[in-house]
Amino acid sequence: MDSSRAKQAQEKRQKTSASSRILFYDANIDKADLDKYRVSRRDSVALDEWKTAKEGAKFDMEVLEPGIRFVTYMEQNLYEGDEAVAEKIAAAWKAGVFRFGGKTMRGYGEITDVSVKKVMFCLSKKTDKNVETDELDMAKWLEFNMYNDAMWDKQTEWTGSKLYQSNECCIELSLKLKGAISIRRYTTGTDVGNEPDFEQLTVCGVNGKIPVIPGTTWCGAFRSQIRKLIPGIDESDFGIVSNTEKSKSKIRFGESKLIGAKEKILMHNAIDRFDGGTIDTALFKERTYYGGTTKLTISFQTDISDQLLEALAASIVDLNYGFLSVGGMTGVGRGIFEVELVNETKLETDEKLEVQAAKQYKQITAILMNLKGECHG
Structure with a gap:
């Protein structure tokens, strides 16, 4: 009986599990800001109604001070009929609704002045007429290095922020x-x-x-x-x-x-x-x-x-x-x-x-x- 249940559970996982077609990469400090960032300490304390510190409610924390630019990447593998979810995520990012880390409802982790650049490669081969174009995109994709800033300098700013309404x-x-x-x-x-x-x-x-x-x-x-x-x-x-x-x-x-x-x-x-x-x-x-x-x-x-x-x-x-x-x-x-x-x-x-x-x-x-x-x- 136990073996049968284990087999059923395994079959269910095989039917429902799938790897994500949207990939998220680490966000790193922009090279231009590597010497500019500052980490400072903040004292925090909980107060009662008379503005007296509550016992056991004092703590310190380190924060990254504002003004530092980060660079990250997002990748989506699209098939015919798929929704461009990555574009909606980018639009929400530009709208300023994403906040990262702790205490986001208290002013921390706010992201502003978001710059988005987009590049697409068509790798499908539907008809003989498109084979030459697809091979060209395949070559571009193989040559493209997303960690090279020069590759992105050639791309124009993406302006699809209206895709998201907060x-x-x-x-x-x-x-x-x-x-x-x-x-x-x-x-x-x-x-x-x-x-x-x-x-x-x-x-x-x-x-x-x-x-x-x-x-x-x-x-x-x-x-x-x-x-x-x-x-x-x-x-x-x-x-x-x-x-x-x-x-x-x-x-x-x-x-x-x-x-x-x-x-x-x-x-x-x-x-x-x-x-x-x-x-x-x-x-x-x-x-x-x-x-x-x-x-x-x-x-x-x-x-x-x-x-x-x-x-x-x-x-x-x-x-x-x-x-x-x-x-x-x-x-x-x-x-x-x-x-x-x-x-x-x-x-x-x-x-x-x-x-x-x-x-x-x-x-x-x-x-x-x-x-x-x-x-x-």
């Missing part, structure tokens, strides 16, 4: 920092004695360091605010990762670069409230940034609830008025932003502040609902 809705906020920002990276392990104890998180840019606000920071701030607006909100809306349950977030927060900010090194000490003197060992330095502008991209799928979108709109209004602040040291005025534009549209104004806030809430809610309707349609 159902992801995106809203872009143009923001202005009204004071300083404090998203810390601790430097106490450095050998340089004069370095600040902690500094603002940055990435390397063409003209030096650029301060950044990770998507994890944005998500934490918005999630905390939305929880206040909707007590008992379904936690799966922002993703769950535990030993018993896992779910992907319905809202994606991108990473923001702060442009035009001014770097400052500040020295702090603690003062004894009784004698007005400094407290021993309570002196530290920090590197922070003041001012500047940035953009925040928030995207969501069409299955998101209207209630959550309304809470998101209210949170954006709170961000504009300083009720939602970002990063650390918010109790002393850090991390306050002004919303200048929403999807390139200025927010409505009014002489009365409460009327103005109500108008802006309705305006942002309408933008979000219209996006959801357009993507769903």
Whole structure:
């Protein structure tokens, strides 16, 4: 009986298994960027509702900083009547829907400025009339070396991005920092004695360091605010990762670069409230940034609830008025932003502040609902 079952299982596998006709190759850093890439360390910590670190929820991770180009290859073996699946995958890639690695709903792994080049070889021989052409393609195929950049330089840019229509809705906020920002990276392990104890998180840019606000920071701030607006909100809306349950977030927060900010090194000490003197060992330095502008991209799928979108709109209004602040040291005025534009549209104004806030809430809610309707349609 066991032998019979094993034979049946083997026959079933033989009927259903087949090698893939689409091949995917490793992605490698472009030769021109081999000396440019940077791997940096980021400190991560889970915070409670009072912005206090949760016990056992501190970890570090290494990230590849943005701006590095990769090269990869995709190959499809097509027969008559087959669908050009590889072209649809390439179109989705150009549309920016593919994200790689971990924390993709928090701004990591985003791929932009995708360049696609395509080459085809006809190797079939249907009629005598086509034999000469097929032999020519066979020779081209044998001579073609896809790892040789010169082979691709002869090909034109593929422009079939319209083959893929994303159902992801995106809203872009143009923001202005009204004071300083404090998203810390601790430097106490450095050998340089004069370095600040902690500094603002940055990435390397063409003209030096650029301060950044990770998507994890944005998500934490918005999630905390939305929880206040909707007590008992379904936690799966922002993703769950535990030993018993896992779910992907319905809202994606991108990473923001702060442009035009001014770097400052500040020295702090603690003062004894009784004698007005400094407290021993309570002196530290920090590197922070003041001012500047940035953009925040928030995207969501069409299955998101209207209630959550309304809470998101209210949170954006709170961000504009300083009720939602970002990063650390918010109790002393850090991390306050002004919303200048929403999807390139200025927010409505009014002489009365409460009327103005109500108008802006309705305006942002309408933008979000219209996006959801357009993507769903």
